[in-house]
Amino acid sequence: MPNEGSYEAALRRSNEIQADIDAGKTEKYTMLTGDRPTGRLHLGHYFGTLVERVRLQNLGVKTNVIIADYQVITDRDTTEHIQDNVYNMVMDYLACGIDPAKTMIFTHSAVPAANQLMLPFLSLVSEAELQRNPTVKAEMEASGHSLTGLLLTYPVHQACDILFCKGNIVPVGRDQLPHIEVTSKIARRFNSRFGNVFPEVSGLLTSNPLIPGLDGRKMSKSYGNAISISMTEEETAKLIKKSKTDSERMITFDPDNRPGVSALLTTAGICTGRDPREIADEIGNGGGGALKSYVTEAVNSYFAPIRERRHEFEGDLDYVRDVLADGNKRANAIAEQTLGEVREAMGMSY
Structure with a gap:
């Protein structure tokens, strides 16, 4: 350094x-x-x-x-x-x-x-x-x-x-x-x-912003924790659904103690332009399922136009x-x- x-x-x-x-x-x-x-x-x-x-x-x-x-x-x-x-x-x-x-x-x-x-x-x-x-x-x-x-x-x-x-x-x-x-x-x-x-x-x-992988570690293809730009909406949803959170139902933003939950909140925050803590408060007691649904919608909405353009290039x-x-x-x-x-x-x- x-x-x-x-x-x-x-x-x-x-x-x-x-x-x-x-x-x-x-x-x-x-x-x-x-x-x-x-x-x-x-x-x-x-x-x-x-x-x-x-x-x-x-x-x-x-x-x-x-x-x-x-x-x-x-x-x-x-x-x-x-x-x-x-x-x-x-x-x-x-x-x-x-x-x-x-x-x-x-x-x-x-x-x-x-x-x-x-x-x-x-x-x-x-x-x-x-x-x-x-x-x-x-x-x-x-x-x-x-x-x-x-x-x-x-x-x-x-x-x-x-x-x-x-x-x-x-x-x-x-x-x-x-x-x-x-x-x-x-x-x-x-x-x-x-x-x-x-x-x-x-x-x-x-x-x-540094966007973490779905498990809280650095996002990397080799870790299997990365959402690729080229993924379909279905592939994105499947990957997010498989990501590990924890047993606590209340959603909070705590990167040190809850890396999986916090990584998902960070991803949603970057894609929506919102504070991850605000998103956590909104989901509240909804649990991991509600969190993953929110993140999936946030990612797929943000990347929809990019993926549409990419699909055109795939055909040419x-x-x-x-x-x-x-x-x-x-x-x-x-x-x-x-x-x-x-x-x-x-x-x-x-």
């Missing part, structure tokens, strides 16, 4: 950027963010990041979204279902409001020039700097895998993603700030050593492929130009 001083500095910078964006000074900013295609996107992704991406896109920030397919193998031994996951991820993006006319959607593996930046970038960081990155440590422990070279250099690969398109803002939570610091170090060190090519990079700290896979092909083509043109600038700065244009 960054020390408190660096967090405060990052927060100040983030607030300055946000004020600029809100004032319409969007031309200064290029955003890069993305997801690993390891499964379906869920409510945690939607409220945690997708809403913010759409907001920035619609305010006029130059937005780029990477589907990080190479990063699937940082902690997995297979790429089974990856093509299906990628296409479904594009469908989720489109259904949630990401507009390919405004936002470049592309995949890691389709942009070789961006990945080629790994070689000069790796020369700009030490092994010790990579070893002490807290996200790398956490992901290694969570996966149970030995530390692979790809996982160790994960922050450098992210730096390639951000810097190839001259990204200068990345929406992040506080725990991801160390990644931004690695990218900033790489940009500064490259500019200092070879010549000014890359921008200063800042984290745009998000204050979006050619369009989904075209969106990705166009994004990959645009990303390649940008990456080739940036790689050319890097070679020129390093005296490697032959």
